[in-house]
Amino acid sequence: MDEHADARPDVAAPPPPPGAGEVFGDREYRQGAVDLLGILAYGQLTAFDRLAEDARLAPTLADKVHMATLASDQIAHFGRVKRRLADLGVDVMEAMRPFHAPFNAFHDYTRPKDWLEGLIKAYVGDGFAGDFYREVAAFVDADTRTLVYEVLSDERHGEYVVANVRHAIDVDPRVAGRLALWSRRLVGEALSQAQRVAADRDALTSLLTGTVDRPGMDLAAISRMFSRLIETHTRRMAKLGLQA
């Protein structure tokens, strides 16, 4: 770890650097916030598709209603993100464009083969992505940050997935190994697509790393962020009765 990196403040944990988000005069900074919202919006649209498909696979009508409700929540969230982008003078369709390819690739590589894999994908995959978006949101303006936190917080689904997966493991303990492997694949694919986005979108990356004028995370802070993400992921897996 180099001296320079050590000298920069570690601002990964809330509260965010005072006023950092409000500096919309900084063009690259603004683009980073727009990228974050674009990712959320396209993520919500693809999540809608996937949850609607899960609703179709649902074993009971009550499960169908649950999944269809989650799918429909994604569209409500999409509407809010779209309005926030419009406030920033950006069309949601434009903001989403850079993220079609990585999201589509992620979903192509991680098609659930059954109902349980779909549930895990919605809980483990979206949970991991959500934690990451929250980390990034610490570096954007207060209004955008509040919006990101609000559209990401949904505890209802977690309990539902945990109950369903634990029940399935009770009925057939062999399921646990397969689902643990599936979860590892989801996180692996998510990280590899995130890397692709990071490489393509300098503005988004520099939200995290900061610039000469703006504080961000040094390498040590980024590594601590990853530790936090892995920790939360491991906790989520434990709740499911799965090994991370």
Add this chain to the structure above:
Amino acid sequence: MDEHADARPDVAAPPPPPGAGEVFGDREYRQGAVDLLGILAYGQLTAFDRLAEDARLAPTLADKVHMATLASDQIAHFGRVKRRLADLGVDVMEAMRPFHAPFNAFHDYTRPKDWLEGLIKAYVGDGFAGDFYREVAAFVDADTRTLVYEVLSDERHGEYVVANVRHAIDVDPRVAGRLALWSRRLVGEALSQAQRVAADRDALTSLLTGTVDRPGMDLAAISRMFSRLIETHTRRMAKLGLQA
């Protein structure tokens, strides 16, 4: 037409018979209202499925957003109907049960082969069904009636479908014949499933026809109701540039 039938008042047109809906002491009457709400709820769930599938077939991302929004509206409406049923002391799952078979059959027999057929199904099929539900709603209590009118009224989709279908016909006029046939099939299937429901659900049927204690429609009034349904359907088809 028999004398007795002629002597009964024709109450098909609003306003509904004063106070008729408020008589929830009448058990069969209440069951009719519950049936109407159960039909709406299950119709909304199946519409969600179909619109989410349409969203997947959408030619552009903007079309996808439009269809996904409509799908998600269905779930919002479902939530309202579910709450109204709960107020009446009825579980939505129970209320929907008698209508699984006819709705599933309708959808099995009318699977859209492409994007345009899906649009027509959402506009012509749901439009026809909605007009019928509104007719029945004239005979239920004021709160239920208001709810039915609210969850059914959505003009946004109509304009969207009309623009898309007219454009497709401009590009290739042969499309019109195929879509006109498709619309006729939709209405035919809808009527044949409605007949099945009418035969099975006395309470629902007697909402329309009335009982000794409660006014309803005589045969002449029912035939006028069908004329109204066909008229509105024909107007809808004309808007699309299709022959009814």
